[in-house]
Amino acid sequence: MATEKTFDLLYMHSPITYSIGRHLVENGYLENELLVVCGRNTQWDGPFISVENDGVWSISRTCDYLEKICAVLKGYAAIGLNLYVPHSGFLVGKLFSMAGVVRKVHYIEEGTAAYDPSNVLTPWTSPEIDVGLLTDELERRGILDVLQIDRQRLAGLNAMDSWFFNPRLPGFAGAFCVSDKAFPTLSEVTVLPMSTREIIPANETVWLCLLPCLINFVAEHEKNKPLLDKFLYGLLMMVRMQAALVKNVGGALVIKFHPADDAYFNEGFKNNFYAMGTGYRDFFDMNDFPVGYEPALYNFTKFIVVNDSSALLYVRQFRGEESVVPVKLD
Incomplete structure (x- = not known):
């Protein structure tokens, strides 16, 4: 019998x-060969x-994710496979739950979702998936055999919570x-x-402006274009005002989009904001700083946080209330 090769998969x-x-x-929690998967740039x-992301509910993107693994x-x-993942709430989570190669599942904190007990206690209704199409894609790409996905359980995927x-x-x-x-539970x-x-x-005085997740806002209000236009205009004006305030005290403004927005919005849209300060990654590149960590772990002078978000919680936790400039835009 072949000796099992164990991987720690970190997404x-x-x-x-x-x-x-x-x-x-860096602290020795992962003891096996490391398989790192990175989404959203x-x-x-x-x-x-x-990968683009973990696929959410898209058959093609989910299979892209799994095929690369x-x-x-x-x-x-x-x-x-030992999994270290932000959650198991989408299609790939269901597939991993029926994969014979998965040995352990660990969750890693991903913002406010991890603070809500209902995300542990209450299942949520997932969209219907074309199981025939999914099965064909998993088989065509060799994913079924490699991950040892149980075909009988796969057939009942839509009945799974x-x-x-x-x-x-x-x-x-x-x-x-x-x-x-x-x-908490x-x-x-x-x-x-x-x-x-x-x-x-x-x-040195360097303020960081953490923009809200605009993709979520657009999805929530996509049928109300006047409201969307008003919100985006208000956001631009707020950033312009903050840029002027920071410049007045001899400082610099760094602007960071939410990871989802940064991955999917075109550069022309983002440049409307970068014109009033320095883009986050550009700031790190030009100064040769190590990029990638939670922004609140860095010692920016002030953190402008737009609307309630996990970013606001992290700044308060790691940098204290005095470092926060909260802005509410509705």
């Missing part, structure tokens, strides 16, 4: 998941698999977070002691 798609992933790797300073696993007679965080999984092995508010939760990163000299 990250945001600064907080990157920060936790980096901490797990997240980067890793070693070998990694780049399977390309690494194909040469082994026996495989075991969706859980963002599911301690009922046979392989559930706990969760990792940076806040003691995360995963899960067992085996480890709160990691994250180190801040002092990159900006004490005599």
Whole structure:
């Protein structure tokens, strides 16, 4: 019988998941060969698999994600996967739950979703998937065999509940977070002691403007164009005002889009905002600072946070209330 080759699969798609992933790797939590998967333009300073995202409910994108993983696993007679993922709430989570190669599932904190007990206690209605088309794609791409997905369970996929965080999984092995508010109803939760990163000299004034997730706002109000136009105009005016205030005290303004917006919005749209300050990645590149960590771990002078978000929670946790400039736009 072939000896099983075990991989620790780490999926990250945001600064907080990157920060936790980096901490797990650097502090010896992951003991097997590392398989890093990065979505939404997240980067890793070693070998990694780049994907658009984990697929959400798209058959093609989910299969793209899994196919790239399977390309690494194909040469082994026996495989075991330990998952370190932000959640298991979408299609890929259902597929991993019926994959014979999955040994353990760990959750890593991803913003406010991890603070909501209903994401553990209550399943949510997932969209109907064309199981025939999905099965054909999984088979055509060799994913079924590599991951050892149970065909009988696959046939009943639409009858399965969706859980963002599911301690009922046979392989559930706990969760990792940076806040003691995360995963309140899960067992085996480890709160990691994250180190801040002092990159900006004490005599320099650099403010960071953290924009809200515009894709979510657009999806929520897509049929109300006047409201969308009003919101975007208000957001631009707010950034322009903050840029003027920072310039008046001899400082610089850095502008950061939400990871989803940064990945999917075109450069022309983003440049409307970058014209009033320096883009986040450009700022790090020009100063040769290590990019990728949760922004609140860096010592920006002030953090302008638009609307309630996990960013606001992280700034308050790591930098204190005095560092926050909260802005409410409705």
